Amino acid sequence: MAIGLTHYLVIGGILFTLGLFIVLTRRNAISILMGVELILNSANINYVAFSHFSSGNVEGQIYAIFVIMLAAAEAAIGLAIVLSIFQIFHTIDVEAAETLKE
Amino acid sequence: MDHPIQTDYLRWIVLLPLLGAGINGLLGAILQRQFGKRAISFVACTPVVISFLLSIWAFINLLALDPEKRFLIDSLYTWISLGSLNVTVAFWLDPLSVVMILVITGVGGLIHIYSIGYMQEDEAYWRYFAFLNLFTFAMLLLVTADNLLLMFIGWEGVGFCSYALIGFWYRDHVNTRAGNKAFIVNRVGDVGFLLGIFLIYWSLDKAGHGTVTFREIETFVPLIKDLEIWGIGVVTLATLFLFIGAMGKSAQIPLHVWLPDAMQGPTPVSALIHAATMVTAGVYMIARLNFLYSLAPSTLTVIATVGALTAFLSATIGLVQNDIKRVLAYSTVSQLGYMFLAMGAGAYSAGIFHLVTHAFFKACLFLSAGSVIQAMHHEQDMQKMGGLRWRLPYTHLTYLVAGIALAGIPPFAGFFSKDEILWKSFSHGLIFQWALGFAAAGLTAFYIFRQIFLVFYGSPRADPHTQSLVHESPQIMVLPLLILAFLSLIGGSLGVPEVLGGSNRIEHWFEPVFGSPGGHENAPVAMEILLMALSVGIGLFGITLAYLIYLRKTLVADTFSSLAAGVPYRLLFQKYYVDELYQFTFVRGTLFFSRVGAWIDQYIIDFIVDGSAKTTTFISWVNGLFDNYVVDWIVNKIADSTFGAGDKFRKIQTGNINSYLYVVLGAVVLAIIVKLRYSG
Incomplete structure (x- = not known):
């Protein structure tokens, strides 16, 4: 079986759905961050797959590397926020952090 | 450059420990509860022992070749193909790496067996063996990579x-x-x-x-x-x-x-x-x-x-x-x-x-x-x-x-x-x-x-x-x-x-x-x-x-x-104070930079944010005067209705991240539907 564009897109779709599911259902802040990472990686797969199968140049790959870099920065800031939440609320359950509510 | 001999068993030397790590890592907790620690040891030790036997087999195969032709290769697939860069996932065995895999699987196998006794009392037995197998895999990958x-x-x-x-x-x-x-x-x-x-x-x-x-x-x-x-x-x-x-x-x-x-x-x-x-x-x-x-x-x-x-x-x-x-x-x-x-x-x-x-x-x-x-x-x-x-x-x-x-x-x-x-x-x-x-x-x-x-x-x-x-x-x-x-x-x-x-x-x-x-x-x-x-x-x-x-x-x-008043002894006992040196330079240095960052955050960024907040308050105050004294009663009517709406909308701001995310998801889905329907 030749592996074509569709296979990559399906993998990307599965990763995206899993990531979205985690982000929406988990209450643990670190799990939510991990879900975000999955979503970003599904986008990466799409970038690389489209780039490889359509244009033949490396633009998609370069964007994917940008996304990886952004994901690293996002993880650093995200973890810093999680740490602050933990220091204030003594838990990383995101439902505890709802002092904005009336 | 002679073409090396293609084989198809080298991959198993490397991948079998990964299999053990996968089984113990994903199902280890269940296995340990259902079948006891014996099952875990079996899953962990068998792949390493088989890898060792395969390594011996590979060694014998190398030995049978002329010294100058002692190369075995097992190519799996092309991993990266980008411009002039081509990287394949291939395992490669020559007189150097075969000695390494014999040591890794041989000594590693003995240490796996020893661990059965040493870790017997530990609750996280499966986690230990999963990581030990994963390590063996990574180390074999390191030495056989081409x-x-x-x-x-x-x-x-x-x-x-x-x-x-x-x-x-x-x-x-x-x-x-x-x-x-x-x-x-x-x-x-x-x-x-x-x-x-x-x-x-x-x-x-x-x-x-x-x-x-x-x-x-x-x-x-x-x-x-x-x-x-x-x-x-x-x-x-x-x-x-x-x-x-x-x-x-x-x-x-x-x-x-x-x-x-x-x-x-x-x-x-x-x-x-x-x-x-x-x-x-x-x-x-x-x-x-x-x-x-x-x-x-x-x-x-x-x-x-x-x-x-x-x-x-x-x-x-x-x-x-x-x-x-x-x-x-x-x-x-x-x-x-x-x-x-x-x-x-x-x-x-x-x-x-x-x-x-x-x-x-x-x-x-x-x-x-x-x-x-x-x-x-x-x-x-x-x-x-x-x-x-x-x-x-x-x-x-x-x-x-x-x-x-x-x-x-x-x-x-x-x-x-x-x-x-x-x-x-x-x-x-x-x-x-x-x-x-x-x-x-x-x-x-x-x-x-x-x-x-x-x-x-x-x-x-x-x-x-x-x-x-x-x-x-x-x-x-x-x-x-x-x-x-x-x-x-x-x-x-x-x-x-x-x-x-x-x-x-x-x-x-x-x-x-x-x-x-x-x-x-x-x-x-x-x-x-x-x-x-x-x-x-x-x-x-x-x-x-x-x-x-x-x-x-x-x-x-x-x-x-x-x-000499114990100075040489203390110098040795304190390991030449290298740890202290690093603590003083790198660790303290990093902490210093993070404090500078925190200071900037607190006094400069916050000042700007506070300033804009004060400006907003001031403008609202002027607005309030205007409202109160110029178009007082007309605005009051409108304001009443706005207040009513605002009061209702406030309920959306729950502070709950998950409900925000549901709104975002809904909005995105809606946007996609609208886009698909009206863009042709």
Whole structure:
């Protein structure tokens, strides 16, 4: 079986759905961050797959590397926020952090 | 370049431990609850044993070929295909990597079996074996990879498993901190490794043959031999960067600080990862790229000097440590220094020979130490041991054999390999480095026998309760010890030098990889014998000194420690204050920068935010005046309705992240539907 564009897109779709599911259902802040990472990686797969199968140049790959870099920065800031939440609320359950509510 | 022979079983050597790691890692908790720890041990040990058998098979296959054609390759698929860069996932076996996989699966298999006994009481049994298998996979990947990038994956993989296993008992903060330290110090080295890879690829690409595959680098390296960047040869720069990576992974001064702390992990982990295999990855990498290093003589001098200094300085630290495992840790750092000294002298086969014998006797020492620690109920302070010889007869025997091998007394394994290194560095003209290595040989003999005398001889210093519970380890732990001790005894026969009537088989075995040795045949035989006698002499001297101080007590250790007001002693005991230095510069420095960041955040960013908030308030206030006094009653009507709407909308702002996300998702879906419907 030749592996074509569709296979990559399906993998990307599965990763995206899993990531979205985690982000929406988990209450643990670190799990939510991990879900975000999955979503970003599904986008990466799409970038690389489209780039490889359509244009033949490396633009998609370069964007994917940008996304990886952004994901690293996002993880650093995200973890810093999680740490602050933990220091204030003594838990990383995101439902505890709802002092904005009336 | 001959085409190597294609095979299809090499992949299983590497992938079987991954399979074990997968099963135990994903289903281990269930397996352990349903079928007990036996199932876990079965899943973990079987793949490693099969890998070992396959490695022997591969070795036999290589042996059947002509020496010049001893290459096996197993290509799986193309991993990266990007412009001029083509990277395949391929496993590659030549005389060098076959020795490595035999050591990894052989010693690794014995340590897996030993762990069954050692970790029996631990609840997280499955997690331990999952990581141990994952480590074996990553290490095998590192040595069989046919290109630098795949090697880097293994390189990072072993680093991760090392971090996870140092902090295995993560409930104790000391352990997690030690894991973090190992990981962070290794990052420093990894930057060097990556820069080295980039530089090699970049310069080869400039020459028209961009590649990261070892065999192709070897073919095309003459093209970049004369290329320079900032006035330094590209090859010199690349090899220096790669050596920084090796310094991190193989704990060479000044990046050695993580290895003694890594002893917080379970003892079999110290034996497998922090003595026999992972820490030798740097040595292997340099041997793998020997064709590159041979073109950079200045890098080789740096390597020899760093190696010799490490061998000497960490041996001096080992003299005064009291923790049984820390002595062995500094000993490992010191012995790795010897291997780098060999690399620096261009004696690659001697270095790998020492790597193999060191894997035997150091793994044996660590596992025996584990047996002692378990017998003493997790006491690691040698001041509280003593007189264990009769209580732990097998452990005593194996410790003694491996200790003599480490001390370099013939005919034990360590003698042949260490002496080969010293001789090669001497005949290569590295007299200063040889002198350091020679002195370190004496120190080595002293500290290992100080340890043996303190632990196994003399009168017991443990409290009577602990002493009464001391017992020999179960058979499943003793058996690997005996096998390793046997290997420490006979391992030297692989490379008996020609002056002693041997044929140095291991050197001939490596000839297809390292080229035939040459240049030192004109060195006088008498000189070689003299040096050999000298190093045996200094070893015996060290042992005698340890005997007089710690067993006969005719010389008192205190006279030495109070020498010059105890300054040298304290310097050694505090490990030359390197940790304190790093604490003061790097750790404090980072904290200082983060405080500066926090200050900027608090006073500058907050000032801007507060300022804009105040401006907004002011504008609202003006607005309010306008509202109140100009169009008061009309606005009031509208405001009332706005207030009503706002009050209703406020309910949406729950502060709950999940409900926000649902709104975002809904909006995105709606936007997509609208887009699809109306855009045609």
